[in-house]
Amino acid sequence: MAIHIPFDNSYARLRGPFHDRVLPTPVSAPHLIAVNRALAYELAIDADSLTTADGLAVLAGNSVPVGAEPIATAYAGHQFGNFTPQLGDGRAILLGEVVDRSGARRDIQLKGSGPTVFSRRGDGRAALGPVLREYIISEAMAALGIPTTRALAAVTTGDRVQRETALPGAILTRVAASHIRVGTFQFLAARGDVEALRQLADHVIARHYPDAAGASNPYRALIDGVIARQADLVARWMLVGFIHGVMNTDNSAVSGETIDYGPCAFMDAYDPATVFSSIDRQGRYAYQNQPGITHWNLVRLAESLLPLLDADQQTSIAQANAALGAFPDYYETAFLAGMRSKLGLMTALPNDLALVQNLLDCMAANSADFTLTFRHLSDALDGDATPARDQFIDPQAFDRWAEAWRVRLTEEPQHDAGRAGAMRRVNPLFIPRNHRVEAAIEAAVTRQDFAPFEALMQVLSRPFDDQPKLRAFAEPPPADQRVFQTFCGT
Template sequence: MTAHFSFDNSYARLDAPFHRPTLPTPVPAPRLVQLNRPLAEELGLDPDALDSQEGAEILSGNRIPRGAEPIAAAYAGHQFGNFVPQLGDGRAILLGEVVDRAGRRRDIQLKGSGPTPFSRGGDGRAALGPVLREYIVSEAMAALGIPTTRALAAVATGEPVYRETALPGAVLTRVAASHVRIGTFQFLAARGDDDAIGRLADHVIARHDPQAAEAPNPYRALLEGVARRQARLVARWMQVGFIHGVMNTDNMSISGETIDYGPCAFMDGYDPATVFSSIDRNGRYAYANQPGIAQWNLTRLAECLLSRLDPDESRAIEIAQDILAGFAEAFNAAYVQGFREKIGLHDEQDEDAALIQDLLGRMARETADFTLTFRGLGTAAETPEADASVRALFADPAAYDGWAVRWRARLAAESLAPAARKAAMDAVNPAVIPRNHRVEEALAAAIAGDTAPFERLNAALARPYEDRPDFASYAALPPEREAAYRTFCGT
């Protein structure tokens, strides 16, 4: 049985300066740690063929499948606000693109597959812990219904990588709608290559915004499409308490998918100033700052496209400003609507935003758990006696009571049946998220050679909106000792 990929590599057909041909560096003893069989089937691949030694050879980069055209992509980026004119795939290689069973074009990329022309002296490798973290969190995001890159496989390499200490090496096979980033446009703009910017923009339009080709100004429509996708994406992050952790422009995908799961995490107790990343010392990418950073990043993209928005620079700037203002409007609309659904409201009223912010303010002051509070509200909306379990999440339970009176009055203004309201709330308020202590537990065990906790955590996260007694412990509050948590960049 042979693993077969039906590659059609549109990005590889773009010539220099977009990428460099790069072969993965072989590893000594590839071993499949995890294969995402449902995703393999979705991609039109044979999971049985991949779940083999041949599959491990392909998914580690030791064997190049027929039709692949391995390349390392070039891009630049603002990292914590500082511009770096050349970054690029320093430890990732794009094998090629397949068209999945639904007709969607998807990148197949190996991450941790060895040095590339953009490695800047790095080893191009990845450690098992960060690979499995990205697997866990990206698949959890997919199950939550949030646009994201996906994890097809994790392969142990049989050799160590050296960071602060020796760690087991691994390769992640990542699947994405594309790997074009805001930083890809910035790389070309820094070179003054306006022709290449146009070719990249045309590629993105064909791939992600085909309707924009029919617009009076396709490049304006392109920028509007990217801004709209980012607005919806970040609103969804906020609604599940997700902190990306490193929203550099090279980590913001044009497709509107969540990409590059480095120092990311989900918050437990609600605090808008939450930062998990060990390198974000000033809180640039804190939870509450994510919408503003997304708009800042989009401004950098708009700068790259100014000449294509209008030949007159002043007019081009006005167009860009209109689009960026539209991002704020789209984000606010998606944010309020999402939280309106989280607290069980069906009809729109002007005071809803204030009601939502009042709840969040009380949660922040009383360190109420973000996920459990909203999940508990679904039961409380159906059965007022369940208020007790929600109150108990607040350091001062009385802080919940004043808000609950206003909330119940607002619910009474609607005719939705209590059972239907609870079902609608449970469909947007997850019972289970990748709790930080559970992620660390799974990673520590896997690094020590026991993948059972990793597999069970993935099983718990696969159906996050269901109450499953077998996985009730994964929905529980973390131990007190886990309150202070820090994440680290995988490089």
């Protein structure tokens, strides 16, 4: 069956140092792991065609579909605070773009499809474990309502990739609003290429922030827009206990989507200092540091755009600082609004932040499970506080906080009817628990058994539903199954 993907490749049409044309490197024996049928429908792609031999060849990089213009994109980045002026897609190839059924433009990229000019002596490949981790967690994030890149398909390659040991290779087909990063702007700024910088900024405005085009200073409006979206995004991460793990500027998408799932994870017991990434030895990207690092990354974006803001450098700096100064309020507003919803509060009162912080402090002191504590608040509202109390080493600590919470609820003008249900719609029961993700990966890598992966994907597609027969997936890990470190795919 012929593969029809309705490509319209605007980024490939940019003329300048934005990308390098490259073909995927064929693999020896591809095998299909999964196709995301719902996402394929959104993209106006026939999911059945992706499961055919022709479809598998495309997903494996053995065949380039009609209309694709494969490129590796160029970018720079601050990695753990250290600037590298050229990084780029070293193991990913952008096949092209489609305009989906809603009218949104989406990238389709093969990750793990072979070396490019940006590979820096790397093999350009991906191991099966990181591909499955990104598939699981990106789709879980989408089900949670958090802006994210998506997973359209995953295949094994039949080839081994060498990391610490030889591992089975795989390729992820990733979909994104775009793959343009803070580091993309940094790449051009470091070259001093103001014309290319302007071309990229105009492209991003047209693609992601069209309202900025009519502003008195479109480039200031672009910065404002990226700041607002990034503040909202990191607030959403914090509200579900998600830790990205590698918040380098090359992993920060200007579209406002979560991108590049490497050593990412969700917290079990709440601890604001939690770090999972094996390479984050100083805790730079710990859970509690994510808002500050997001702000730091946005400063790097504003620095890159200074030549476009005004002909006078001091005026440009003043404009950038004014824009960046709005971030803390944007973040606190988004975070507090989300926390109010998680606590069943429909109105805003001055002491709400203190109520939230008191709960978080109590959770940290009592090793309370982040996800289940918030989920079981709705049970407490319905008259059964036991599930929530059971999350705390000292249940009376919860009781003391809950007394203040109940007093605050009496200040709500709305009747309690429906409040618990509204809370369950924002407090998930199911998240991709690290031990479950690792078990699915282990079964696939060591036994070619994808049943645990498929079962986990099914559960995570409905994170807010009770799913009584699958409640075991909601439970924190036993002590001997806790996962304390996650690893980068390279």
